Amino acid sequence: MSRQGLQILFESLKLGDLxxxxxxxxxxxxxxxxxxxxxxxxxxxxxxYSQRASAGLIISECSAIAHNGDCFLGSGGIYNKDQVKGWKxxxxxxxxxxxxxxxxxxxxxxxxxxxxxxxxxxxxxxIAIRGMIFGTDMAYAVPKEMTxxxxxxxxxxxxxxxxxxKEAGFDGVELHGANGYLIDQFLRDxxxxxxxxxGGSVENRNRFCLEVLDELISVYGPGRVGIKLSPxxxxxxxxxxxxxxxxxxxxxxxxxxxxxxxxFMEPDEAFADKTQHYERGGDQMARICHSFRPxxxxxxxxxxxxxxxxxxxxxxxxDANAASFGRYFISNPDFVERVKNGWPLNKWDAxxxxxxxxKGYTDYPFYKA
Numbered sequence: 001m002s003r004q005g006l007q008i009l010f011e012s013l014k015l016g017d018l019x020x021x022x023x024x025x026x027x028x029x030x031x032x033x034x035x036x037x038x039x040x041x042x043x044x045x046x047x048x049y050s051q052r053a054s055a056g057l058i059i060s061e062c063s064a065i066a067h068n069g070d071c072f073l074g075s076g077g078i079y080n081k082d083q084v085k086g087w088k089x090x091x092x093x094x095x096x097x098x099x100x101x102x103x104x105x106x107x108x109x110x111x112x113x114x115x116x117x118x119x120x121x122x123x124x125x126x127i128a129i130r131g132m133i134f135g136t137d138m139a140y141a142v143p144k145e146m147t148x149x150x151x152x153x154x155x156x157x158x159x160x161x162x163x164x165x166k167e168a169g170f171d172g173v174e175l176h177g178a179n180g181y182l183i184d185q186f187l188r189d190x191x192x193x194x195x196x197x198x199g200g201s202v203e204n205r206n207r208f209c210l211e212v213l214d215e216l217i218s219v220y221g222p223g224r225v226g227i228k229l230s231p232x233x234x235x236x237x238x239x240x241x242x243x244x245x246x247x248x249x250x251x252x253x254x255x256x257x258x259x260x261x262x263x264f265m266e267p268d269e270a271f272a273d274k275t276q277h278y279e280r281g282g283d284q285m286a287r288i289c290h291s292f293r294p295x296x297x298x299x300x301x302x303x304x305x306x307x308x309x310x311x312x313x314x315x316x317x318x319d320a321n322a323a324s325f326g327r328y329f330i331s332n333p334d335f336v337e338r339v340k341n342g343w344p345l346n347k348w349d350a351x352x353x354x355x356x357x358x359k360g361y362t363d364y365p366f367y368k369a
Contacts, residue, residue: 006312010340013056013322015299016260017223018100018171020056020322023315024336027263027303027324028059028104028174028228032074032354033361034086039070039077041086046093047362051333053099056322059226059263062106062176063087065154065161068119069107069182074356078103078161084168091169102172102226103165105216107154109182110143110191111236122146122154124186124208125193129237130277151198151208154182158212162219172224173216175209178265180236183209184229187246190239190278206250213257222258228303230265231288232281239278243285251296261299263324264288269304289319308339334366343367 010022033044049058063078064070070077076090077083087103094101110123113133123143133140146154158175165173177183185191186208192199198208209227216225229250231243240246251262266289267282278284285291289302302311302320311323328335331348338345344367352360 006308006339008312008315009308009323013299015057015322016172016225017221018057018260020100022054022056022336023311023322024056024308024339025301025322025324026052026055026058026329026335027326028061028176029326029330030061030072030075030354031361032072033356034074034076036073038082039064039067039073039075039079040082041076041090043089044358044362045076045086046089049090049101050093050097050099051362051366052329052335053094053097054334054336055099055329056336057171058094058099058101059174059324060087060090060101060103060170062104062108062181063161063165065105065107065157068112068117068122069109069154069157070117071108071112073116078105078164078168079157084164087165087168087170091171095169100171102174102224103168103170104174104176104228105158105161105165106176107157107182109185110140111181113138114141120144122150123182124191124198127191127193129180131237145194148196155212155215159215159219162216166219172220172226172260174226174228174263175213175216176228177209178228178230179233179269180238183212184233184238187229187250188238188240189246190237190241202246202249205246206253209250210253210257213254213259217257217259223260225259226261226263226301227254227259228263228265230269231292232267232284233265233269234278234281235269237277244291247292248295251292255296255298259298261301261321262296263301263303264292266302266304266306287319289314290317293319330360331364333364338367341367
């Protein structure tokens with residue numbers, strides 16, 4: 001595709017209460033560059049995110065609302081004042097370069113490793129993730145099935161997390177409802193076997209997600225809240241028997257709330273577990289944004305294994321309004337400028353995605369014309 005064919009990527013877009021100058025969004029990316037003991041964003045975070053301020057919108061790495069909600073120790077949390085102060089340095093630096101930034105707010109649920117956080121793992125049902133914890137020979141723990149009181153507490157933690165994000169200067173929040181974490185665990189019938197008002201029917205399994213969205217909206221208003229979903233994602237042993245039924249109901253209920261956007265992950269994940277307990281997600285549903293566009297008239301952000309050319313075609317067709325990129329933003333702090341000018345892209349080094357320190361984080365070069 002010619003540079004002229006990519007021009008749609010550089011048109012502005014009203015995304016809820018924000019108007020973003022281009023449609024190239026930096027996706028949330030776990031990088032684990034902070035202190036595992038504290039979850040406080042450090043100066044590396046400041047440099048990394050501010051380097052990428054030309055993105056239409058930056059979405060932060062997943063940020064835990066509680067210590068027992070974090071399965072990526074070293075990511076920046078959002079549940080105490082020191083974390084808020086650390087994130088404030090990040091958002092100030094991004095804003096000083098003209099950027100916009102949402103915090104991806106998150107609870108990992110049954111994906112949390114109790115031996116790391118020294119607390120009980122929780123989930124919608126007492127069903128463990130099959131397989132081994134990434135990088136170890138340990139099996140996942142069976143989570144405690146959340147009581148009504150647990151659900152009430154976690155909803156309040158989401159509300160407080162959003163309040164903390166607002167204090168830290170974020171322009172909004174994105175609810176992480178994808179990739180086998182707590183929201184996703186409630187949504188899909190492979191992980192939710194509850195018998196109460198949060199399980200069973202599609203309406204019941206959607207309930208927790210919609211109630212958490214209401215908590216976020218109570219802090220930011222609908223125009224500064226987004227959500228990420230992965231209807232056929234297989235990461236962390238996830239499956240739903242009828243994703244069209246589950247998610248068509250969900251997105252229609254979300255539309256009533258008037259939030260800024262839904263970000264959909266297309267199949268298949270680059271980092272899916274090697275042991276596949278179900279068919280590939282793409283075999284169950286090949287085109288996610290295209291499939292759910294008839295049910296949702298708001299902003300859709302397409303994500304996962306994209307090129308600029310694929311993104312431009314999705315926006316041109318009406319399947320999406322913007323596109324989010326992960327690995328391209330990892331390796332190209334000036335990704336927007338490179339695409340706009342037809343400059344070559346740096347290649348990413350997957351070996352340094354999670355290794356800590358500046359290497360593979362803040363040392364990728366800007367293009368020198």
